[in-house]
Amino acid sequence: xxxxxxxxxxxxxxxxxxxxxxxxxxxxxxxxxxxxxxxxxxxxxxxxxxxxxxxxxxxxxxxxxxxxxxxxxxxxxxxxxxxxxxxxxxxxxxxxxxxxxxxxxxxxxxxxxxxxxxxxxxxxxxxxxxxxxxxxxxxxxxxxxxxxxxxxxxxxxxxxxxxxxxxxxxxxxxxxxxxxxxxxxxxxxxxxxxxxxxxxxxxxxxxxxxxxxxxxxxxxxxxxxxxxxxxxxxxxxxxxxxxxxxxxxxxxxxxxxxxxxxxxxxxxxxxxxxxxxxxxxxxxxxxxxxxxxxxxxxxxxxxxxxxxxxxxxxxxxxxxxxxxxxxxxxxxxxxxxxxxxxxxxxxxxxxxxxxxxxxxxxxxxxxxxxxxxxxxxxxxxxxxxxxxxxxxxxxxxxxxxxxxxxxxxxxxxxxxxxxxxxxxxxxxxxxxxxxxxxxxxxxxxxxxxxxxxxxxxxxxxxxxxxxxxxxxxxxxxxxxxxxxxxxxxxxxxxxxxxxxxxxxxxxxxxxxxxxxxxxxxxxxxxxxxxxxxxxxxxxxxxxxxxxxxxxxxxxxxxxxxxxxxxxxxxxxxxxxxxxxxxxxxxxxxxxxxxxxxxxxxxxxxxxxxxxxxxxxxxxxxxxxxxxxxxxxxxxxxxxxxxxxxxxxxxxxxxxxxxxxxxxxxxxxxxxxxxxxxxxxxxxxxxxxxxxxxxxxxxxxxxxxxxxxxxxxx
Numbered sequence: 001x002x003x004x005x006x007x008x009x010x011x012x013x014x015x016x017x018x019x020x021x022x023x024x025x026x027x028x029x030x031x032x033x034x035x036x037x038x039x040x041x042x043x044x045x046x047x048x049x050x051x052x053x054x055x056x057x058x059x060x061x062x063x064x065x066x067x068x069x070x071x072x073x074x075x076x077x078x079x080x081x082x083x084x085x086x087x088x089x090x091x092x093x094x095x096x097x098x099x100x101x102x103x104x105x106x107x108x109x110x111x112x113x114x115x116x117x118x119x120x121x122x123x124x125x126x127x128x129x130x131x132x133x134x135x136x137x138x139x140x141x142x143x144x145x146x147x148x149x150x151x152x153x154x155x156x157x158x159x160x161x162x163x164x165x166x167x168x169x170x171x172x173x174x175x176x177x178x179x180x181x182x183x184x185x186x187x188x189x190x191x192x193x194x195x196x197x198x199x200x201x202x203x204x205x206x207x208x209x210x211x212x213x214x215x216x217x218x219x220x221x222x223x224x225x226x227x228x229x230x231x232x233x234x235x236x237x238x239x240x241x242x243x244x245x246x247x248x249x250x251x252x253x254x255x256x257x258x259x260x261x262x263x264x265x266x267x268x269x270x271x272x273x274x275x276x277x278x279x280x281x282x283x284x285x286x287x288x289x290x291x292x293x294x295x296x297x298x299x300x301x302x303x304x305x306x307x308x309x310x311x312x313x314x315x316x317x318x319x320x321x322x323x324x325x326x327x328x329x330x331x332x333x334x335x336x337x338x339x340x341x342x343x344x345x346x347x348x349x350x351x352x353x354x355x356x357x358x359x360x361x362x363x364x365x366x367x368x369x370x371x372x373x374x375x376x377x378x379x380x381x382x383x384x385x386x387x388x389x390x391x392x393x394x395x396x397x398x399x400x401x402x403x404x405x406x407x408x409x410x411x412x413x414x415x416x417x418x419x420x421x422x423x424x425x426x427x428x429x430x431x432x433x434x435x436x437x438x439x440x441x442x443x444x445x446x447x448x449x450x451x452x453x454x455x456x457x458x459x460x461x462x463x464x465x466x467x468x469x470x471x472x473x474x475x476x477x478x479x480x481x482x483x484x485x486x487x488x489x490x491x492x493x494x495x496x497x498x499x500x501x502x503x504x505x506x507x508x509x510x511x512x513x514x515x516x517x518x519x520x521x522x523x524x525x526x527x528x529x530x531x532x533x534x535x536x537x538x539x540x541x542x543x544x545x546x547x548x549x550x551x552x553x554x555x556x557x558x559x560x561x562x563x564x565x566x567x568x569x570x571x572x573x574x575x576x577x578x579x580x581x582x583x584x585x586x587x588x589x590x591x592x593x594x595x596x597x598x599x600x601x602x603x604x605x606x607x608x609x610x611x612x613x614x615x616x617x618x619x620x621x622x623x624x625x626x627x628x629x630x631x632x633x634x635x636x637x638x639x640x641x642x643x644x645x646x647x648x649x650x651x652x653x654x655x656x657x658x659x660x661x662x663x664x665x666x667x668x669x670x671x672x673x674x675x676x677x678x679x680x681x682x683x684x685x686x687x688x689x690x691x692x693x694x695x696x697x698x699x700x701x702x703x704x705x706x707x708x709x710x711x712x713x
Contacts, residue, residue: 033086054261061268074202088258120253131252294333301326370434372413380425396501409566440469446477454490470503512559553585597699616670617713636676
């Protein structure tokens with residue numbers, strides 16, 4: 001028994017190996033067939049398989065909706081061509097190795113393929129001349145009509161497909177940015193477009209193999225005829241006429257056996273690459289297009305009937321009945337079309353009546369929701385999103401969404417770009433849930449120039465004064481003709497698409513907490529669940545489960561201070577650890593910040609991994625802590641009296657100004673108990689001020705060094 005089990009295991013392993021490498025094995029076998037003589041039985045089986053494969057390929061093409069759906073067709077053509085060439089060579093060798101014997105009507109064909117003899121007898125019969133005429137016609141049809149036409153169509157289709165690639169890509173990007181399709185749907189469309197391009201590019205090359213196969217068949221036919229006659233007269237002792245008759249028939253049979261399957265594959269090639277992009281099968285398309293108007297059948301039938309009446313010979317027996325049949329078919333088609341239109345009109349009337357009776361109009365949704373994000377453009381700015389003119393802004397918007405997903409861990413919803421006639425021609429407006437949050441005016445044909453300190457005195461340019469909408473810096477507008485001059489002078493020169501893109505980036509960052517929705521939180525949790533199910537289960541289903549709203553509150557607090565929420569696993573782990581003690585979102589936010597201390601600190605270090613900070617004195621920290629608000633669940637507030645509040649802001653502003661003079665970013669470091677209080681107290685006057693806790697810096701470890709630039713007292 002163990003021996004039998006071992007034998008069965010070896011057999012399964014062998015079958016598994018063969019099944020996994022079937023294509024490679026068959027290619028090697030086909031290569032070997034070209035050199036190894038085969039018996040007529042093997043050749044006959046191979047010829048039957050060749051015909052079967054051709055029929056299968058043709059039927060597969062007929063039942064394929066779109067050409068690119070049969071993506072392996074170019075490889076199948078090469079594989080089939082190699083198989084056909086191997087059989088053709090083997091059959092030629094077999095004809096030459098087995099000479100015909102006998103003479104006259106008693107010719108014998110020992111060792112010759114039965115399939116070759118059968119096809120030769122069907123086409124040629126007793127007349128070799130007729131057989132050769134039919135064979136030549138078949139070759140010409142395949143070479144001059146089908147193969148040449150398919151080759152040309154394949155070449156043109158490949159060229160036009162490549163030429164239209166950019167336009168189609170821009171259209172997909174515009175659909176994604178406008179919110180018509182999701183990012184996943186856009187990726188699927190891009191993948192389908194790439195598959196279509198790859199398919200037609202490969203077809204342009206593989207069609208050359210089809211035409212080459214036809215030319216090779218002609219060459220083999222000549223070899224069969226001449227070589228066979230020489231072999232028959234020398235080895236078979238045939239006279240010239242017997243050699244001509246016998247080997248001509250074998251040549252015809254062998255040629256038909258090789259060219260008939262090739263003809264079907266050539267036709268399949270032409271049929272596939274001429275398919276449209278419709279989602280219907282070809283028979284369905286033909287039914288729709290030829291059954292939409294019966295008049296063409298009635299006119300055609302009438303012409304045939306008239307011809308039958310005026311022709312005074314036996315052709316009237318065929319013309320008149322077929323003409324009457326076509327007239328009847330046309331009448332039935334027109335009758336069916338009329339019935340369909342009546343039904344459609346009745347259905348439309350019923351739908352309209354139902355809509356009028358309904359309390360809510362049929363064309364208006366019961367809930368008209370605002371766009372999460374939208375960019376409205378004046379009509380003069382429409383060329384910035386016109387795919388025919390480059391659509392540069394569309395690419396930048398897509399890039400912004402990807403950058404924010406990486407920087408903040410926030411998946412920004414699709415930005416709906418619309419034209420707004422209420423805006424000035426060169427004005428744009430960015431809205432969150434239909435509420436304006438930013439906008440500005442541009443000057444098309446002009447560039448915005450910023451002097452970031454690189455312009456030497458005396459090199460300043462004159463231009464229309466303006467303000468950078470993203471950062472509020474003073475700037476000027478210059479015409480395009482002065483762009484090179486401005487760059488040489490040291491100005492930062494910004495074109496209109498970059499102005500809008502930069503402004504959008506800053507608006508998204510400043511409003512990240514408002515962009516995050518509860519549905520977005522649910523989507524994030526579901527994505528984390530795929531890789532860390534235990535963490536999600538502990539947070540959402542433990543003894544103290546969190547709701548999506550409670551998690552959303554913590555994430556909004558982090559985004560408010562531009563803390564990335566990309567490391568959701570660590571955030572959820574921290575919520576799970578401290579959720580058993582409190583659900584206060586502000587307390588939990590501080591705990592999460594401590595867990596993300598290294599990530600937060602690395603945002604603000606210099607090239608030497610050093611944080612340059614202002615330290616809060618211990619006395620001031622104690623005073624702030626004593627004046628803290630006591631409302632749980634609300635944002636921490638400092639209850640200073642007006643005089644103390646002014647003194648605190650003045651002390652902070654003085655130190656911050658000194659830090660900025662030294663070209664450092666102002667950062668305050670303080671105990672974790674008062675970090676949120678300090679941030680809250682300074683957020684109105686200094687919204688961009690960074691406030692870190694000592695615990696966050698400690699969590700960063702030795703990788704971050706601290707340099708104290710001053711102390712706030």
